[in-house]
Amino acid sequence: MKKYGFGVDIGGTTCKIGLFETTGTLLEKWEIPTNKKDDGKNILTDIAASLRKKMNDANVAEEELEGIGVGLPGPVRADGIVPMCVNLGWKDKDVSKEFQELMNGVPVKAGNDANVAALGEMWQGGGKGCDNVVMVTLGTGVGGGIIVNGKIVSGSNGAGGEIGHIIVNPHEKTACNCGRKGCLEQYASATGIARLARECLVGDHDKTLLDNVGEPSAKTVFDAYKKGDGVATGIVEKFAEILGNALSNIASVVDPEVFVIGGGVSKAGKPLVDAVETYYRKAALSSCADTRIALASLGNDAGMYGCVKLILE
């Protein structure tokens, strides 16, 4: 194993880049803007230039690099091709091959951003020490990553871990971003929780702290919940029941050692995990009922960590 690796988590706005020791220590991190002009054709050259500069500044020789892992906001097929990445303007792009050529042959591997975040949390975060992890990212949407025997389950169409699109309510009337109705994401994301809150706040309802916060958000709901607010408790219980039930169904498919919950919503912390756990334990098959539910611990760096883990496989 060589000494260093780079993790590059490409987002729609910025690329998060980290220089790591392959033992798992993050030495330095920085960001560069994601240049989406001309169908994102300069993104990889910009990153390559930034990596070269860092190698120069930090005295890292090419021969000391185990490789470069790249995460991106779209599906990555098993053969490394990115069929479509709307956020970056890419289509049918062989990211690993192109980037490897730009980097003078240093090995490059690419993965979906939610999947590499899961891998990162497994390696050095909330799932450390486990080989079988389901990561649930509660952000604007709900993302996920499935790790089995230490490896990402990317799926034959790149849809492995798309757990935000498990249908949990066939009676839903409003459409999800994916066009279908009743997806987990419609209830368990930040926007989903805000929607549950708005539904509680229209018409007659008990007096609540949420009456004074303007447009409700996942944060204001959890803040009120922590203060014992009754209406907020109702909303959180509904969220927790839907998510806990969904996790129990995922357990009947891949039966992980741990569920790791990350994303902006997870900043609500232990009270959120406790609520989800209560419903999970009630709903799960008895053999899986004790599965641990943990908070993610790497925050926005999870993707970079996972990118590095990707090249160690």
Added chain:
Amino acid sequence: MKKYGFGVDIGGTTCKIGLFETTGTLLEKWEIPTNKKDDGKNILTDIAASLRKKMNDANVAEEELEGIGVGLPGPVRADGIVPMCVNLGWKDKDVSKEFQELMNGVPVKAGNDANVAALGEMWQGGGKGCDNVVMVTLGTGVGGGIIVNGKIVSGSNGAGGEIGHIIVNPHEKTACNCGRKGCLEQYASATGIARLARECLVGDHDKTLLDNVGEPSAKTVFDAYKKGDGVATGIVEKFAEILGNALSNIASVVDPEVFVIGGGVSKAGKPLVDAVETYYRKAALSSCADTRIALASLGNDAGMYGCVKLILE
């Protein structure tokens, strides 16, 4: 790779045993009764005696054996321990180790019967040529097996692929065998389909072929369905919708290349697959909507095949 392997599929009543070429050809198969007396302590010695006899008769030397794969009706942990197998009377048993000692050191691997059946269908059956397969066994209950990158996902508690216990109807009043309510198994198994039929046949209902068959079964329902019977069509559509929706949710977790449908109910054949497929395609995330749904093709031999594949890994 050595020339031969044995596949041993231990059931509650009989052990199905096959002598295979490791290329995948089944040379001979036979059965012996499963001796469950004294907490099943003679099961492995009986099988060992039967294998020794066959090796003698068929002129197979120990040195020509790649190994022996064993399937059994209970969970098998990643470390090879069988924590509990009610049907055989076993508890905390290291099946591989014990059997390997009985067989003079020939390598032995053990797996759950539903999982090895999935592996068998991947290797030489309905999922041949694929590395990522979800097998659904519609029998008295609903079993399953998840194969990712050619390997069984047995799960950290041996509950990987327990897809019969995905909860599909939180409003169900009747309990499943597992003690929970609304499991897939309660609608998509042979007993589940018979139950759906009974519910349609109580009280007022349209005239139907099912009025003349006595107690309805999955077979009589599908037979009537194939003749265009209206009531049977309603039952099959309900079954197909529930199963198709469940498969679409599984696709959002592991995104297989193919779903393989086996078990006694699958003898209904292509009309069953077509009905499930219709609902699956409607319900699935667009990227997974074209995933193939195939019939299992190895029947009761799937487990033996999978046992052999287990030792080739």
